[in-house]
Amino acid sequence: MEEKAKAEEKKMGMIEVWLRKHRSLYNGATRHPLILSIRDGTINIDCFKTWLAQDYLFVRAFVPFAASLLIKAWKESDESGDVEVILGGMASLEDEISWFKREANKWGVSVSDVVPQRANVKYCGLLESLMSPEVEYTVAITAFWAIEAVYQESFAHCIEEGSKTPPELKETCARWGNEAFGNYCQSLQKIANRRLQKASDEELKKAEVTFLSVLENEVEFWNMSRGNV
Numbered sequence: 001m002e003e004k005a006k007a008e009e010k011k012m013g014m015i016e017v018w019l020r021k022h023r024s025l026y027n028g029a030t031r032h033p034l035i036l037s038i039r040d041g042t043i044n045i046d047c048f049k050t051w052l053a054q055d056y057l058f059v060r061a062f063v064p065f066a067a068s069l070l071i072k073a074w075k076e077s078d079e080s081g082d083v084e085v086i087l088g089g090m091a092s093l094e095d096e097i098s099w100f101k102r103e104a105n106k107w108g109v110s111v112s113d114v115v116p117q118r119a120n121v122k123y124c125g126l127l128e129s130l131m132s133p134e135v136e137y138t139v140a141i142t143a144f145w146a147i148e149a150v151y152q153e154s155f156a157h158c159i160e161e162g163s164k165t166p167p168e169l170k171e172t173c174a175r176w177g178n179e180a181f182g183n184y185c186q187s188l189q190k191i192a193n194r195r196l197q198k199a200s201d202e203e204l205k206k207a208e209v210t211f212l213s214v215l216e217n218e219v220e221f222w223n224m225s226r227g228n229v
């Protein structure tokens with residue numbers, strides 16, 4: 001494929017090529033008005049609570065997707081180290097679910113009463129479709145990287161120097177914005193790049209379409225939290 005050849009010539013990975021090509025959508029997902037309002041301290045706390053409750057449900061659906069990816073890595077990967085990277089991510093999800101419950105309790109949000117909103121149902125539907133054994137490992141790992149990377153870049157922006165994030169939201173931002181999570185996302189990106197380099201044109205196209213779908217769903221997820229469903 002032409003794009004792949006260009007990437008090779010410039011010694012770039014496909015992910016970097018796509019990040020350039022789809023920069024405005026990527027920025028839309030990682031610099032959403034909700035994130036910017038956390039960063040500048042003008043966040044409406046009800047929006048934060050909506051996000052928290054809805055994301056708790058999303059993370060519960062993310063666990064089986066991660067499990068399906070682990071199976072794909074075990075069956076299809078050309079490098080055994082992939083399994084450890086994914087397993088490490090899965091192990092933190094248990095802690096993440098406990099954190100969501102504690103955080104929800106702190107804000108007076110009852111997680112057992114949360115009803116998923118339309119954008120959440122749609123995004124969880126995408127996760128479910130990616131769990132199918134027919135979806136290639138390369139496509140699934142690209143989606144998994146994109147999902148994690150959007151949160152990493154979004155929340156890291158809220159704890160950069162000069163941000164005015166309210167103190168009570170800093171822990172939330174540090175959860176995904178911290179350096180260790182950044183390194184984990186880098187490891188996922190490396191795996192995705194390695195797989196994409198060896199992918200057929202058809203697989204490459206599927207992975208790019210899925211990447212775009214993740215970004216669109218992320219934007220809609222943030223929109224939902226601000227009440228514009």
Ligand SMILES: Cc1ncc(CN)c(N)n1
Pocket residue numbers: 055058059062147148150151218221
């Ligand atoms: C919607 C969404 N996207 C990504 C993540 C990071 N796992 C999350 N918790 N929620």
